Amino acid sequence: MSSSIAVPLSAAGARDEAVPLVDYGLIRAHLYAAFACLALSMLAGFLYSLQFLGYYPFTEGRLAELLSPGHVRLMHTNLVAYGWLVNGFTGMLYYVVPRLTGERVLSRGLGTLIFWAWQLILVLAAVGYLLDHGQAIEWGETPTGFRPGTFELVYVPVDALVTVGAVLVILQFMVPLYRARHQKYYVTLWYFTAGLVWLALTYLMGNVLPEWVLPGASGAAVTGLFIHDLVGLYVTPMGWGLMYFFVPLILRKPIWSHSLSVIGFWALAFFYPLGGVHHFLLSPIPDYVEFGAISTTIAIEIVVTTVIVNFFMSLRGSWDKLRTSFALRWFYTGAVMYMITCFQCAFQTTWAFQEIIHFSDWVVGHAHMIMFGTFTFWVYGVIDWLWPRVTGRRWYSTSLRSWHYWLSAIGIVLMFTILTAGGLIAGYMQKDLNPWEQIIDAQAPFWLFRTVTGALLIIGMLCQAYNMVMTAKAGKPFEEEEAPAESPEPVA
Amino acid sequence: MERFYTFLFVAGLGCFAIAFVLSMIFPWMSLGSYHGMEYKTLEDLAARPSVEFVELSKSYPQDFAQAFGSAEPTAAAFAEALQRGRDLYVGQACWHCHSQYVRPVANEDLRFGPVSVAQEYQNALAQPHLWGTRRVGPDLSREHGKRTNDWHVAHFINPKNVVANSVMPRYDFYFSFDADGRVRPSKDALSLITYVQWLGSESGRR
Numbered sequence: 001m002s003s004s005i006a007v008p009l010s011a012a013g014a015r016d017e018a019v020p021l022v023d024y025g026l027i028r029a030h031l032y033a034a035f036a037c038l039a040l041s042m043l044a045g046f047l048y049s050l051q052f053l054g055y056y057p058f059t060e061g062r063l064a065e066l067l068s069p070g071h072v073r074l075m076h077t078n079l080v081a082y083g084w085l086v087n088g089f090t091g092m093l094y095y096v097v098p099r100l101t102g103e104r105v106l107s108r109g110l111g112t113l114i115f116w117a118w119q120l121i122l123v124l125a126a127v128g129y130l131l132d133h134g135q136a137i138e139w140g141e142t143p144t145g146f147r148p149g150t151f152e153l154v155y156v157p158v159d160a161l162v163t164v165g166a167v168l169v170i171l172q173f174m175v176p177l178y179r180a181r182h183q184k185y186y187v188t189l190w191y192f193t194a195g196l197v198w199l200a201l202t203y204l205m206g207n208v209l210p211e212w213v214l215p216g217a218s219g220a221a222v223t224g225l226f227i228h229d230l231v232g233l234y235v236t237p238m239g240w241g242l243m244y245f246f247v248p249l250i251l252r253k254p255i256w257s258h259s260l261s262v263i264g265f266w267a268l269a270f271f272y273p274l275g276g277v278h279h280f281l282l283s284p285i286p287d288y289v290e291f292g293a294i295s296t297t298i299a300i301e302i303v304v305t306t307v308i309v310n311f312f313m314s315l316r317g318s319w320d321k322l323r324t325s326f327a328l329r330w331f332y333t334g335a336v337m338y339m340i341t342c343f344q345c346a347f348q349t350t351w352a353f354q355e356i357i358h359f360s361d362w363v364v365g366h367a368h369m370i371m372f373g374t375f376t377f378w379v380y381g382v383i384d385w386l387w388p389r390v391t392g393r394r395w396y397s398t399s400l401r402s403w404h405y406w407l408s409a410i411g412i413v414l415m416f417t418i419l420t421a422g423g424l425i426a427g428y429m430q431k432d433l434n435p436w437e438q439i440i441d442a443q444a445p446f447w448l449f450r451t452v453t454g455a456l457l458i459i460g461m462l463c464q465a466y467n468m469v470m471t472a473k474a475g476k477p478f479e480e481e482e483a484p485a486e487s488p489e490p491v492a
Numbered sequence: 493m494e495r496f497y498t499f500l501f502v503a504g505l506g507c508f509a510i511a512f513v514l515s516m517i518f519p520w521m522s523l524g525s526y527h528g529m530e531y532k533t534l535e536d537l538a539a540r541p542s543v544e545f546v547e548l549s550k551s552y553p554q555d556f557a558q559a560f561g562s563a564e565p566t567a568a569a570f571a572e573a574l575q576r577g578r579d580l581y582v583g584q585a586c587w588h589c590h591s592q593y594v595r596p597v598a599n600e601d602l603r604f605g606p607v608s609v610a611q612e613y614q615n616a617l618a619q620p621h622l623w624g625t626r627r628v629g630p631d632l633s634r635e636h637g638k639r640t641n642d643w644h645v646a647h648f649i650n651p652k653n654v655v656a657n658s659v660m661p662r663y664d665f666y667f668s669f670d671a672d673g674r675v676r677p678s679k680d681a682l683s684l685i686t687y688v689q690w691l692g693s694e695s696g697r698r
Contacts, residue, residue: 052628052659065665070585132583136620141585148579149534149616181496190499197504205512210620214520215531216613220621221519225511233508269503273511277519280623282595284610286522292514355597359627431598436630440657 019108021098024390026111028472030091031383031390033119035465037083038376042458044076049454052447066130074129074141080371081139081230082162083122088379089238090114093173093192095386096245100186103176114168121165125158135159139227140206148211159207166200187244187261194269195237202229217284224285224293225276231370232272239375240264240307242382243331247314250328250385251321256313260306267303271296281354294349301346308339326401330381333409337373341366356427361446365419372457373412380408380464387468393475400467407460415453422446523610532615538571544689545570547641548682552675559679570686577687578617580680589628589660592621592691605634605692629660636693644685645675 050056051069058067094111098104105111121142128134128143133155135141145157177193185193206226210219248255255261277285277293315321315332322329344366347353357363384401388394395401422443429439523529549556549565560569581587593608594600601607613621639647643654649667651658666681677685 051661054659056661059662061665064662068584069661070588073588074585132580134583134585136582136587136622138588138625148575148582149619177496183495185494185496185499190494190503193496193499194503194507197500198508201505201508205516209516214516215615215619216523216621217610218516218520218523219619220613220623222516223620225515229511266503269507270510273508274514276511276515279625282597283593283623284523284608284613285519289515289519289522351597355595358595359591359625363625427598430600430603430627433599433603437655437657440659444657 019104021102021104022095023105023108023111026108026115027091027094027386027390029115030087030094031387031468033115034084034087034091034379035468037079037087037122038461039465041076041079041084042454042461044072044079046451046454046458048072048076049447049451052444053451071129071134074134075126077139078125078129078141079122080376081235082125082142085235085238085371085375085379087118088383089235089242090118090169092242092379092382092386093238095390096188096242097173097176097192100189100245101176101180101183103179106172106175110168110172114165114172117161117168118165121158121161124156124161128155128158131155135207135211137206137210137223137226139230140203140223142207144207144211162207163200163204166203170196170200187255187258187265188241190265191237191241191244195234195241198229198233198237198273202226202233206230220280220283221277221285221289224279225273227279228276229273232268232275235371235375236268236272239378240268242378243311243335246327246382246385247311247331250325251314251318253314253318256310256316260310264303264307264310267299267306271299271303275300275349278349281349281358282351294351297349298346301342304339304342308335311335325385326405327381327385329405330377330384333405334374334377334381337369337377337412341370341374344369356431357423358427359430360423360427361419361443361450362423362427365416365423368412368419369416372408373416377408380404383464383468387471388475388478389480391472391475392478393471394478396467396470396475400463404460404464404467407456407463411453411456411460415450415457418446418449418453422450523614529611529614534571534575534616535567537615537617538567538574541565541567541570542636542686542690542693544636544641545573545686548677548685551641552677552682555677555679556682559682573683573686574617574690576679576683577685577690578622580684581622581687584663587622587624589624589626590630590632591624591627592631592633593623594631594633600631604631608633629658632688632691634692635688636691641685641689644688645677645681648681648684649675 047056047067048069056069058064094105125142128145129141133143133145135144140159142162143155143158145153145155145159147154173192173196177189180189206223206229209222210226213219214222244255244261274296275293277289278297281290281294283290311332312335322332348357348362348366384395425446426439426443429442434442546565549563553563556565557563560566560572562569594604594606596607612618645667646653647655647660648663650662650664651660663681663684666678666684668676668678670676
């Protein structure tokens, strides 16, 4: 385990010079699809929040049944996970994996197939939610297609299609990873190799066992593990894999400590999946299982600290780069929020915290902080760096990038604060046996403010969407040498 | 060490397997038939039609007969209503705003009723479980016997009819109205009320 591993900046040993190592068309397609899903998802979240204010627009007739707030909520969470993050990460894998292994992905045709199949799956899942076919598994509501408890088909079996899609994605990227098996792997590839395996196992486990095999409390232990693993064993490894690639690339120096990278990875792999049951604490799941989940969740805090220390020490001597690189700014803001969220984890997993916060908006704030404040920020950051390279054009507008950053950063911090505060108030009022009507009244101002902060995030996202389209259409030509350390001029 | 197979087998498969054993196999062994917990099928649960179901058949004989084929509240019709009600509860994502378990903390037993135990979820209508993770509205696992069918009809048509500041959506699309203003519940409405009224009843809990 030497400490002198740097990120290879260019590909070595590409086999056939005629076919480019990295397929920019596929990356572009996935990033456009990801952004479309993000826009739809944020719109759905905004719509859902209007229900809490009494301004929900669809209340009459057939539209009320199809676009009910319950259905729109499913759209919100599922489009973020399977639309925005999966599309975004897949697009970025097409860039990173061939560059680190020096091998092409399995096939370009397969890439096109995966792209269209995945978008079709998203559409089928969305239509399924509207027609009441959502499955009763949190974050895994993708329709099974079967009438519950039977094998009678009533809708497209989306779960099965997602599994096939996941297997195709794994094939696509495992081939270059396998071909590079004699090389010493860089940290990013540790996360990607394991993360791809975990994705398939997690999805199958979460969608099959509780539905067909495990009833009640034993099923709950698995759905808890599923919610947890989907974030911890797919989103987190992909996110950190990207960070380990892009941060040294932009800083133009290796990560501070290889040993800390090793600890961070193996502790995540070992401890993270053990904490799944903490999503259903103080429930009929046996106490010893809950205690196991609580202690490993606290242990994860140690992992997080090593990784965070590693990244901030890497920044030592290069802090000025935060002034010149939007990508780094997204990455490190996301890292700070990651630290806050994970620090929160170590406390909120205890029974003492659970008593008050478990069923409240505190948890919603926590989820938004990690899924938006961290992982969406990181994907934003990678897009900021990657977009000029995949379109061959310089960013259309620097001030729009700035608006995007500040609206998102301020919006998510405010949203997190509001939801946490409202959650605490509602939690204590429940314990104090206040009538439910009073609890609703007490949360009303917080819900109003939440909608406003959501609007900030949406405006920021729209700035970026417009900027991306205009860059692709009308940006000045981009050449790598032109901007060695990102944009040369300081950014707002 | 830092090569492909290490990350594929040790991290990818190995670590996942350890967690799978500890957080799935162990609880499953503790909660399964090992400890005398029996699994109840839908037929077991619906063996005796509930009082509320019988009452629905009397209050809305015409709509009931249209929905379930006969005006008689049989066990088969009850089973059908429970399953349909649960499907709608899942399909409309009711479970994202209403939890279905009572914890032994935060005075929840005083507010909702007896603390939940594992046995009451060992049945076909709790597969997958509908515990939920957020309470915008109250817990529903002890709903049986708390309110009348009429309350639920008024509430589903428009929650503000009975709770002035409710943020729950209206489900009036499950109902129609006569020329003289009488409520005509659809099969969906009858099933949903049957299911919600069943939650926490004796047939589910023992």
